[in-house]
Amino acid sequence: MDGLIAITLALLQGITEFLPISSSAHLILPAYLFGWPDQGLAFDVALHMGTLSAVVWYFREDLLRLTSAWLSSWVPGQCLPSDDRPAARMAWSLLVASVPAGLLGFFAGDLIALYLRRPEVIAMTTLGFAVLLGWADLRCRQIRELEDVGFREALLIGLAQAMALVPGTSRSGITLTAGLMLGLTREAAARYSFLLSIPVIAAAGMLQVVNLSLSESTVEWGMLGLGAGAAFISAYLCIRCFLKLIEKMGLWPFVLYRLALGGVLMYLFVI
Template sequence: MDILQAIALAVLQGLTEFLPISSSAHLILLPVIVGWDDQGLAFDVAVHVGTLTAVVVYYRQDLLKLISAWFGSLLGKGFNDEAKLAWYVGLGTIPVGLVGISLSDAMQEALRSPLVIAAATIVFALLLWWAEKRAKEQRDTITLLDAVVVGLFQAIALIPGTSRSGITITAGLLLGLKREYAAKFSFLLSIPVIALAGSLKALELYQSGFDILWGFMFIGAAVSAVVAYLSIAWFLKLLNKISMMPFVWYRLVLGIVLIGVFAGQA
């Protein structure tokens, strides 16, 4: 790995982690196009730390309120809207955790096929299109049922190419949530998910005994954090002005490009 590869991959991860366009699809396509070797597990951990830092910093005030309200609910001090939302974030994380644990290494490897990623990119683009067309956007509050449904949809994101943010925002739209609130709940849900995924990758890294190039890791984490923070801010502002259709069309084109690149290698 060189400095250019580290920066490019970190920018790509930071940009695509929170947009509904599938970070896995981009991260598999770029190295193939430019002929790079795999960046390695350590770098994956670093950029996950970066994106986790970005969403925590962006929602730091909300998180402080949620954590305080959650502890308050445990201590019998009431069950206000913030406490409910904190519990719902935890509840929505359970399905993806259970499904992730149940997937064997062979199944995970099979799902990382470029053609599987291409198919998921296209299929879930069409689902997002359908959700956008029938979205009523009536609510900016979430219920217990909403948390369960969005959590179940999030588990589907273990299929690379789905896009975790894309599938959870799709679920929110189908449930009648406003775009901005569906995106906010999606991003709050990402915090425990990214933390768990990053922890598992870090454990794998520790057990593997790989030498770590700390300079590249720092660059990857820092760049992905800055880009992810800006990406979240830009995306939330953009939702006030446009529909989800530009992302739908982008995903469809990306899926077709992936098929074109990898179909001959199947």
């Protein structure tokens, strides 16, 4: 793999990981159009570490507050200060929301990758979930804030996130859609989606590290560092810009983009 391919794939991964436009739909196109080889497991690990580092760094203050409140909630007989209770509840809700995707990935991840990681599936899910996102953004009442997310809402968003194991769905897109359908504002739904990505990306990265340790493939450390760095920068800037602009521009630009992308994929792989 040369440097241009590595940077291009890293930028695509970093940007599409957090925008509601489906990373799998974008990563399939370069391989098809340009005949690029599979980047390999080690490079996948590097990209995951880059995007994970970006979201952790962006939300570092929130994570410290959530972790501190969550640890305090374990102390027997201790009554949490009123300021810490929402943070502790948020931390627990993120853990609850992570369970469905973890279970589905553990028991059915290989089957999904074997039977559903197909261009025609990605094309249809890119189109179908674009329509659902557009409907949610246009029709749902956006009046609830991040602090209003309880265990019921967390479980429903978590179940939606599990659907993102089907390629083309978009993890951020489906969790944003679920958040909007539960009445969250765009910014609240986006922040919850980004925070919820941390345990999911971390778990996927650890699984890849285990698989990499069992493989005998050679590692190009320079290329891995280049990919991780590009993924970190693009993911961080993506999160920062998206949260600043989402309330102003809404989600319809991404809906229209997904419809166009889905149309291209349908033309290339289905029709």
